[in-house]
Amino acid sequence: MSNMLAIGASGVRAYQGALTTTSENIVNAGTAGYVRRTAQQREVTGAGAGLLTGNAIAGSGVAITGVARAADMFREAAVRTAEADAARTDTGLVWLDRIEGALTMSALDDRLAAFFNAGQAVAADPSATAPRAVMLEQASALAASFRSTGSSLEAALADLDAEAGLAAQSLTSLAAGIARVNAGLSRTSAGSAGQASLLDERDRLLGEMSALIDLDVQYDTAGRASVRAGSAGGPLLVAGDQAGNVTFARNAEGAASISVQRAGQTAVAPANGGKLAGLVDGVARVVDALAAVDTLAADFVVSVNAVQAGGEDMAGAPGGDWFAGERASQMQMVLGDPRGIAAASAGAGARDNGNIAALAALRDSGGFEDRLVEQVGVNAAAIDGRRVVAQAQDAIRTSALAARGALSGVNLDEEAVDLMRFQQAYQASSRVIQIASEAIQSILDIR
Template sequence: MASDLLSIGLSGAKAARTALDVTAQNISNAATEGYVRRTIGLTEVASTGYNQNVRDVSLSGVRVEKILRNADAFRQSEVRRTGSDTARANVEVNGLGNIESALEQSGVYPAITGFDAALQKLQEDPVDTSLRASVIEAARTMAATFQIASKELDAVGKGLQFQAADGVTQVNRIAGELARTNLRLARAADASSDQTALLDQRDKLLADLSQYGDVNTTLAPDGSVTVTLGSTATNDPLVSGGATRTLAMTTASGGTVAYTLDGAALTLAGGSLAGQQLALGKLAQLHTDLDDLADTIVTKVNAANGGGTDRTGAAGAALLTGGSAATIALATSDPAKIATAPASAPKNSRDASNLDAMRTALAAADPAGRMDAILFDISATVSGRTVTRDALATISDAAKTALSAQTGVDLDAEGVNLVRYQQAFQASGRVMQVAASIFDSLLQIR
């Protein structure tokens, strides 16, 4: 009996000591990112045979069966999914906002209206040198703003491409770390402290990975994970056991990007990589619209000027060169080259019919209206995406709150556990003292 009491007390002391260690670990890691609260699972220690009867069961104390992580796989998956959507929306809105700023701050719209205003003013006196010089300067300003807008858009595109390339690098790095974690989990003792630490590391890596792309996971009994990247369930896994596949990025001539996994095309629906891809797609469309507008202005102005006579009596020549926003430029700085008069008109003619034709051609092309439409397009897109981002952020925050309520450390509860397990440890020690006293008394019987 005394020996049984000793074993029971010893098992209780060991279990209480382990519980105190786990509680202390919870408290010390309360603010550690990715840490999941632990609890211990206890079970009875039972042995067969008592009083020389093998059919009896002798209850011999308690033991720690496993260390439990208070983590719900479904809630973790929801946090990754909603976080991935929010990351995509954040990156897309930031990229679109930079595009909007590049177009608005370049001043293309006021430069176009300024050029039209200078042409209208020239109609008052077609031979006035100062008015002609104003038209040349307005054309120079317009061409310069187109070039500035093109350069700014290119800079935004380069930034997005750099971020996407860095994201690809990070995905491959995280995939390698996940593969190594999988191998360590396969060798870890079941329900040990080492395994729970590895599971925390695994979940932290999955959360980091979900910020770059949408991930789907399949958990094995030993805790290792198979990770599929992308919106298609049939994609080859990024991580399977200790093996990984390589994510790569290609850049098209228009500045858009595409992703491949070991050479196979990959479509991403979430994460920052998808956001950068979407922003670059919008950038390419707006860049094309701006190039088309610049080409239209050059074509209309040169065609109209070539159909008239300049101030010297010569046939009109090209005023602008280039065929895109990046290449548009002033072909001549001589104010006399503006062909305000109709074909075959004499030198210094005050007939402004060809100038009227130029303004009519520009009015039909409506460059100011088209530029306004470009600005409205990006502005409306930013506004719509911002609403979507805010809604996704609210959903993501709710998912994080629900997970944190389960996995987070409550210091008040842990303080209570410290007292409870300390008392259990002391009680087990007292049981062993009583058993020792009984055993000593038995030895003293004569």
């Protein structure tokens, strides 16, 4: 009878633990990062006297050996890779859109066309002041458009620096979190609920890290993660309970890089995925666009001023500079008097239009409008290409998440069935204890 009591008691304990685990699954069905758990059970055996087999191994009940997570490291790695790839592309698209806005919102192409068209009106009647005044207004508007375009791109670059710095700080904090989880796993018993919670937190943190940079992750037998940033050959970001520090920087040429400082050494992380990789891509795109606009502005200033210097204004004096500024954001119109437009060739008189005709020729030879249109077109083509890639990566990410969810996600219908099954087993085990107790009492009553 004592065996019956022990068997019943073991069942009560085991199924109480199973009920607790199932209840945890149900309660956390909507919790981000929670992985479904199951209570692992085994038969308890021991030596005893068998009626037919003599000295044989007899069943002695059931015991919970631990809590198992329905997780798969390969599916987790697939999700991290998909997240990193999608984050890079999505981030890059944000800054390509920002470049497109900077190149088009100030209507720089329209302002260039309006300036040269105003020059043609002056050429038609060089001695009239009204066309000259209009051309001066168009020149002022053009300078403002150049400034706005250049300033917008410079502001985008400053915003990129700030956002990348914050992303690097976030990655540093997440790495420190992984180090703390590793330390906790070192002190936690295998198969315990505490270990399961720490492993959930580990995977959640790794998922957030992969959205910032692609990772190479290795695990030891205790589940502790060693994390390299960028690739398998990248710098070690987390090892044991020690984490590195991540920084973002740009060199004098504007090229951006991600570095990891750990254990007194600094190494560049070859970021191929994640938000930081997208920000590095964005920096390269903005730097190129800004350089193209600055070069366009500088060439325009030098070329127009050269044409202006080759002619005479209405007073017969050599033409002064139209514009000043070495970068787009610095461009200013410095010609303040419409009569100062040098429309005439040297010595030809105020009614001559020989020099303003040279400005029309500069429109073709300088190709300013065509260069701007080309820059806008290159950026637009990059946006279209990235959007196609983004759609494919979203599909891959969705598939990876579905595959992981099919294994580790909580299905409330299944959990409800388990809940009833374990409850019935618990009640049956309780009934075994009750019957054994009643039998023992009956024997005692006979005595």
